[in-house]
Structures are given as structure tokens and as C-alpha cells.
Amino acid sequence: MKKLLTSVPALPLESQNFIETDPKERIKIGLKQLQAQSERINLLSAELERAILEFQAIATQVNQDSRFVRVQQRHAERFKICEYRSVYLPIIRQKSGGRFVVASRSIDLSKPPKPQQKPFSLVQKLRRWITRKPASAISESHE
Numbered sequence: 001m002k003k004l005l006t007s008v009p010a011l012p013l014e015s016q017n018f019i020e021t022d023p024k025e026r027i028k029i030g031l032k033q034l035q036a037q038s039e040r041i042n043l044l045s046a047e048l049e050r051a052i053l054e055f056q057a058i059a060t061q062v063n064q065d066s067r068f069v070r071v072q073q074r075h076a077e078r079f080k081i082c083e084y085r086s087v088y089l090p091i092i093r094q095k096s097g098g099r100f101v102v103a104s105r106s107i108d109l110s111k112p113p114k115p116q117q118k119p120f121s122l123v124q125k126l127r128r129w130i131t132r133k134p135a136s137a138i139s140e141s142h143e
Contacts (some may be wrong), residue, residue, distance in 0.1 A: 031098075038100055040091035045089045051106060052087060054111055084109040 021029065059082035066079045088104040095101060 026033055034100060035094075038094065041090060041092050049089055049094070052107060056082070056084070 063079070063104045066081065070077065070079060085109045087109055089107060091103055091105050093101045093103060
């Protein structure tokens with residue numbers, strides 16, 4: 001089984017240094033920390049989506065194998081290993097004015113995953129979004 005969360009390190013808390021600086025410096029540091037934390041949350045969300053889709057693919061395979069075994073044993077009863085409900089993942093977006101918006105997005109698990117479906121597509125979109133707007137540009141616009 002793959003180890004998750006390897007690419008998303010926890011952020012260090014700079015609480016002692018944070019208190020000793022002047023308010024403008026604290027704002028600048030705080031904005032950088034918000035940007036970094038929002039990127040971390042979005043990457044964790046994308047990684048969680050990938051894990052959920054992998055879980056769904058495994059469950060689909062188990063269902064197919066179970067159906068095959070049941071047909072061989074002449075069991076008419078249908079077996080489903082997993083039940084899917086609504087799933088929402090957190091996402092943090094940043095508006096053009098710099099304001100952060102904590103929201104959620106849904107994952108449609110009602111259909112089996114398509115072979116061509118790429119769970120990493122969100123990760124790629126987030127990385128493009130992150131590289132588009134550097135953290136320094138955000139903090140400078142709020143001073």
C-alpha cells in the first residue's frame with residue numbers, strides 16, 4: 001500500500017518570532033503563512049481524492065471478483081462491498097483581491113471510475129494555479 005502525505009510536510013509555527021515583530025511585518029508573515037497553508041490544504045485534498053478514487057477502484061474490482069465467484073457457486077444474491085454517499089473535500093481559493101475562501105467540492109462516486117480518469121488532474125491544476133501567483137505578490141498587494 002502506498003504511503004500518503006509524503007509530499008505535504010507540516011508547516012513550522014513561528015509563534016515566538018511572530019509576536020516580537022511589528023504589525024506590518026506580522027501581516028506580511030501571516031499572509032505568507034496563509035498562502036502556504038492554503039496550498040498545503042489543497043494538496044492534501046487532492047491526495048485524499050486520489051486515495052478515495054483508488055479505494056473505489058479496489059472496491060469495484062472486489063465486486064467484480066465476488067460476482068464471478070457467486071456465479072460459479074450459483075448464488076443469485078448480488079453483493080456490494082461498498083456503499084457510496086456524498087463526499088465533499090475542502091478547497092481553499094483566493095479571490096483576485098487576495099481574500100481566501102474556504103469551500104468544499106464534491107466527488108461523484110455514484111459511477112465506477114473510468115479507466116481514463118486521472119485523479120492527479122486536480123493536483124496538476126493546483127500546481128499551475130500556485131505557480132501562477134507567487135506568495136510575494138500576494139503579501140505585497142496587502143501592505
